[in-house]
Amino acid sequence: MDNVDKQTHFDFVTSIVLMLLSVALIISSYRMGLEVGGDMYASPGLLPMVLAVLLLFTSFLLLKRSIQANGITKNMSEFVSWLNRFRQSKMCREFMVGGLMLALYTFVLAPRLPFWISTAIFMVALMGILKATSIVKSVMITALVVGSIYGVFQMIFHVPLP
Amino acid sequence: MDLHYLYGVLQFVIQPMSLLTLVLSVFFGLIVGMLPGLTATMAVALLTGLTYKLSNEVAILSLVAVYVGAISGGCQSAILMNIPGTPASAATAVDGFPIGQRGEGGLGIFVATASSCIGTLTGTLCILLLTPPLALLALKFGAFEFFLLALFGVMICGQLTAGTDPLKGWISGILGLLVSQIGMDGMNAHPRFTFGVVNLMSGVPLIPVMIGLFGFPEIIYGLASSTARAQIKTSAMEFKKGFVILLKNKLNIIRSSAIGVAVGIIPGVGEDVAGWLSYWAEKKSSKTPERFGKGAYEGVVAAETGNNACVGGALIPVLSLAVPGSAPAAVLLAALWLHGLRPGPLLMSESPGFVIDISVYMAMSAIAMVFLALLVSKVTVKVLAVKSTILMPIVYVLCTVGAFVISNNVFDIYLVFIFGVVGLLLREMSYPAAPFLLGIILGPMADNSLRRALILSSGDPTPFFTRPISLIFATAIILMALSQLKAFGWLKKALVHAELKE
Numbered sequence: 309m310d311n312v313d314k315q316t317h318f319d320f321v322t323s324i325v326l327m328l329l330s331v332a333l334i335i336s337s338y339r340m341g342l343e344v345g346g347d348m349y350a351s352p353g354l355l356p357m358v359l360a361v362l363l364l365f366t367s368f369l370l371l372k373r374s375i376q377a378n379g380i381t382k383n384m385s386e387f388v389s390w391l392n393r394f395r396q397s398k399m400c401r402e403f404m405v406g407g408l409m410l411a412l413y414t415f416v417l418a419p420r421l422p423f424w425i426s427t428a429i430f431m432v433a434l435m436g437i438l439k440a441t442s443i444v445k446s447v448m449i450t451a452l453v454v455g456s457i458y459g460v461f462q463m464i465f466h467v468p469l470p
Numbered sequence: 471m472d473l474h475y476l477y478g479v480l481q482f483v484i485q486p487m488s489l490l491t492l493v494l495s496v497f498f499g500l501i502v503g504m505l506p507g508l509t510a511t512m513a514v515a516l517l518t519g520l521t522y523k524l525s526n527e528v529a530i531l532s533l534v535a536v537y538v539g540a541i542s543g544g545c546q547s548a549i550l551m552n553i554p555g556t557p558a559s560a561a562t563a564v565d566g567f568p569i570g571q572r573g574e575g576g577l578g579i580f581v582a583t584a585s586s587c588i589g590t591l592t593g594t595l596c597i598l599l600l601t602p603p604l605a606l607l608a609l610k611f612g613a614f615e616f617f618l619l620a621l622f623g624v625m626i627c628g629q630l631t632a633g634t635d636p637l638k639g640w641i642s643g644i645l646g647l648l649v650s651q652i653g654m655d656g657m658n659a660h661p662r663f664t665f666g667v668v669n670l671m672s673g674v675p676l677i678p679v680m681i682g683l684f685g686f687p688e689i690i691y692g693l694a695s696s697t698a699r700a701q702i703k704t705s706a707m708e709f710k711k712g713f714v715i716l717l718k719n720k721l722n723i724i725r726s727s728a729i730g731v732a733v734g735i736i737p738g739v740g741e742d743v744a745g746w747l748s749y750w751a752e753k754k755s756s757k758t759p760e761r762f763g764k765g766a767y768e769g770v771v772a773a774e775t776g777n778n779a780c781v782g783g784a785l786i787p788v789l790s791l792a793v794p795g796s797a798p799a800a801v802l803l804a805a806l807w808l809h810g811l812r813p814g815p816l817l818m819s820e821s822p823g824f825v826i827d828i829s830v831y832m833a834m835s836a837i838a839m840v841f842l843a844l845l846v847s848k849v850t851v852k853v854l855a856v857k858s859t860i861l862m863p864i865v866y867v868l869c870t871v872g873a874f875v876i877s878n879n880v881f882d883i884y885l886v887f888i889f890g891v892v893g894l895l896l897r898e899m900s901y902p903a904a905p906f907l908l909g910i911i912l913g914p915m916a917d918n919s920l921r922r923a924l925i926l927s928s929g930d931p932t933p934f935f936t937r938p939i940s941l942i943f944a945t946a947i948i949l950m951a952l953s954q955l956k957a958f959g960w961l962k963k964a965l966v967h968a969e970l971k972e
Contacts, residue, residue, distance in 0.1 A: 318899050326641065333648065336663070344660050349924035352655035352662055355917040356648065363644045369637055369955075399694060406693035407891075410686075410866055414887040418870060419880045431863045438693060440859035453864050457871060465523055470874045470883060 316374050317390065320383035323371035326363060333360035409434045423469040424454045475823035479830045482527055492831075495532040496838045499539020500846050501853065504547045504555040508865060510540035510741070510798040511684045515677055516868055518805040519875035526809045531831045533805050537798050538590055538835035541741055541781055542843060545582035545774055546850045550575055558741035558777040561749040565762060565769030572765055576847070580712040581767055583843040585723065585774035588716075590836035592727035592775075593734065593782015594829045597789070600735075601818075601825045604790035608815035611791075613923035614933050618943035620916035623793055624909050625950055627738030631902040636954055642901040646909020647916060649674055656918045669881040676804040676910065678873035678885040683907060684797065685869045686890020687897045692858035692865075719771045722752050726775035733776075734783015738908035740796030741777040741784075748776025782832060789813050789825055793912065797904050800911050808876065 333356060340353030348354065374383055394400050409430065417426035428450050435446040461467045482488055495517065502513035517536045521529035544559030549566035559566075562582060569578035611619065624647060628639025652663045653673030664670040716723070726748035733744040752772035753762045762769050784795030785802070792814035794800035806813050817824060873882045896903050927933050934940050 315900055322899055340660065340662060344658055347929060349929040350657070350921050352658050352660040354924075355913075355920055356651045356662065358920075359644050359648050359651070363641065363648070366637060366641050366644065370641070373637075402694035403690060406690050410689070410890075411887060413866070414870065414883055418883055423871075427867050431867065434693075434863045435860060438859040440857055449860060449864075453867065457867065461520065461871065461875065465520060467520070467523060467875045468878055469871060470880060 316377045317383045317386040319370050320374040320378070320380075321387055323367045323374065326367035327371065330360045330364035330367060333357075334364070405437060406434075409437065418470045424458060426470075427454050427457075472822065472826070475826045476830070478823065479827045483531070483830060483834055488528065488531060491528050491532050492535050492834055492838055493842065495535035496539035496835055496842050497846070499536035499541075500543035500546075500839065500843055502536075503540035503543025503559075504846075504850055504853065505861065508688065509556050509684055510537060510544075510558065511680060511801055512688075512869075513537070513540040514798050514801040514805070515680045515684075516872040518677055518801065518808065519872040521805070522808070522876055526811065527827070529809055530806070530811075530827070533802055534828060534831040535835040535838070537802060538778075538781060538832060539839055539842070540798070541778055542583065542586040542590070542774075542839050543846075545586065545770075546579055546843070546847055549578045549582060549770075550850065556741070558745050558780075559773070560742055561745040561773035561777075562770055564749065564773075565764070565766045566773075568763070568765030569767070569770065574708075574765075577708045577712055577715075578767075578770060579847045580709060580844065581715050582770050582774045583840055584712060584716055585719075585771045586778040586843075587836045587840045588723055589727055589730055589775035589778030590781055590839070591833060592723075593731055593779040593785075594832040594836070595782075596731045596779075597782050597785055597825060597829050597832070600731075600786050601789045604786060605815055605818045608791050610939060611815065612937070613919040613926060614937055614940045615943065617916055617919035617923055618934065618940055618947065619791065619793065620912035620919065622943045622947055623737030623912055624905055625947055626736055627908045628902070628905040629950055630736070630739045630743055631904045633900075633902075635900070636950075638899075638901045639905050640954075642896060642903070643905035643909045646906035647913045648909075649679075649906075650910045650913020651917065656914060657921055669879065673914070674910065675877065675882055675885065677801070677808075677876050678882040679889045679910060680797075680801050680804070680907060681869045681873050682886040682889030682891075683893040683896075683903050685865065686886065687894045689862045689866050689869070689890075690894055692862035715767045716771065719768055722768055722772050723775050725751055725755070726772045727779040730776040730779025731783035731786075734780035734795045734799075735786050737787060737793050737795060737912075738797070738800070738904050740798075740904060741780045744780035744783070745773040745777035748772040778836075785828060785832075789817055789828065790815065792915070794908065797907055800907055803911065 337353035337357035337360060340356070341348050341351035344351055344353075378386065413426065413430040417430055420426070421429075431450040431453065432443075432446050435441060435449070436443060440446065441449070458469065461469055483492070498517065499510070499513050502508045502516075503510060513536050514533055517533060521532055524532070540556060541558050544555030545562045545566065547555040548559040548563035549570045552563050552567035554560040554563050566578055566582060569575065624643035625640060628643040629636040630639075632639030632642070650673070652670055654661050654671055661671060729748045729751055730744040733739055733747060734741075749769055749772045752768050753759050756762065756768060780796065784799035787793045787795045788799050788803050788806075792803065792812075794803045803813060811824070812820065869886055870883045873886045874880065876882065892906075893903055896906060923933070924931070935944055
């Protein structure tokens with residue numbers, strides 16, 4: 309039951325977001341047709357427009373279903389209370405830590421530093437934060453992984469690394 | 471069958487370099503497949519980057535081998551730990567784990583592995599038998615049919631992968647189709663939804679999207695669960711007993727193979743559905759269904775034969791229509807494109823030996839898989855005991871490397887993360903990722919076909935409903951949509967009413 313409720317208020321919020329997205333896409337696709345000119349059926353905006361209309365319709369069905377199940381007020385209050393519960397949960401903290409570390413590696417370390425340095429920093433730091441194993445073991449695992457990837461990709465297959 | 475093609479491919483496969491590639495790839499697939507959270511899709515996607523600089527033959531051999539290995543490898547963790555290594559082995563765990571708990575893990579693994587091998591070999595046979603006629607049929611497809619085929623593929627995938635809520639499957643598919651529209655369009659070269667980002671002009675690359683969509687959520691969940699897994703012991707293999715079990719399950723194997731291949735041919739549905747359907751069919755036809763779920767070998771045989779037969783089934787539409795039958799087959803299709811191959815209706819005329827090549831690679835992989843899986847099962851318990859907080863950082867590094875090496879573009883690493891977040895949201899909100907992926911793959915075909923069709927008919931949509939093949943697809947799509955809109959409610963009521971009257 310908890311799962312059904314959770315999905316219903318999620319559905320309520322996502323359907324609204326998707327409906328807004330589909331309206332934006334319809335406008336953008338229509339403009340595309342005007343920019344290119346010619347018949348609408350040959351326009352690059354044709355399929356995006358068809359898809360956006362379908363998305364609008366399916367999102368509307370989802371919204372209708374969630375309102376029929378819970379009503380607008382209950383959906384809103386349940387979503388807000390779920391958000392508060394999630395913010396304070398251990399799972400949220402773990403998701404955040406994991407996600408932030410991956411983002412840091414993806415957007416900061418990997419594009420700026422050589423592969424072996426960025427990967428070493430990322431792996432040792434992440435395993436340390438998650439208390440996966442002792443620092444010595446973390447360093448040894450990291451060295452083994454970086455060395456293996458470097459050896460296989462760069463030395464054997466001559467494939468450049470980030 | 472043209473024997474000289476068979477002779478040629480056999481000559482290639484028995485070369486030491488090819489055999490080494492085969493063994494290493496199957497081994498890699500088995501390891502990835504047995505590790506919970508790492509799927510066959512990820513295994514193929516990760517290896518695609520590594521095969522980029524290899525010759526086409528070696529690259530395709532290794533990708534097919536890793537696909538076969540990964541689907542088969544999932545059964546080991548399912549039997550020993552009740553954690554399916556891949557979603558394809560979920561049905562195996564139902565009876566496999568009680569078998570393991572009974573102390574018959576070794577026998578269970580042998581039966582599951584042998585069933586996987588038989589399933590793969592049956593799938594291979596079906597590739598040889600069904601691809602040429604399907605490719606011939608596909609030659610009759612025009613722009614109208616290809617558009618409707620793409621739409622039908624995404625819809626049926628959404629319908630079958632979303633469990634009880636096809637609406638979410640369809641929304642996921644539509645979102646995937648919309649993502650595929652990013653970049654310059656194929657006819658006017660007009661930039662669509664690129665927001666001035668140069669890297670998006672050529673569209674969204676498939677491999678980074680797939681890695682993110684399927685890998686990232688598993689990594690995040692893995693990082694959040696820090697518990698170490700308990701060590702388990704396996705028993706002896708007992709081959710003789712295993713063969714007796716397989717012989718007793720002849721009908722089960724034939725039925726599950728047929729189900730697996732049929733499910734594989736349906737676009738985007740995949741091995742997990744094949745495994746469950748085969749398991750369900752065996753349970754339904756059993757005289758003692760109460761034994762299922764308590765360690766019945768029939769359940770393991772059905773699930774493993776079904777999901778592995780699906781590998782061959784999923785490759786049939788890849789080769790004949792360029793439409794993937796499952797998520798890993800989608801990555802394989804992308805890899806084939808990457809290596810300059812053009813699967814589809816013209817494949818039989820352009821590369822007549824290719825179907826035989828793929829079939830031989832699959833058959834060889836299935837045989838190698840049996841030996842390797844039985845060898846690997848000795849160390850499986852040790853590998854499975856690795857903490858996910860150690861494993862997942864390694865997997866993420868491999869994901870970024872796998873995404874980067876294909877085009878040496880850092881932007882692809884960003885895409886892994888961005889689509890990873892999309893994948894995580896889809897999963898949290900109970901939207902299946904497979905229709906999203908299929909939408910991205912079929913989107914360009916749908917776009918070009920729709921506009922080409924309408925240009926040919928000067929904007930008249932009636933040929934979508936007057937051409938015979940189009941009409942079949944259009945009817946199927948309309949019926950599927952109407953069934954969800956509860957348009958058949960009156961029919962159900964009338965039937966119930968009639969039954970009550972009787």
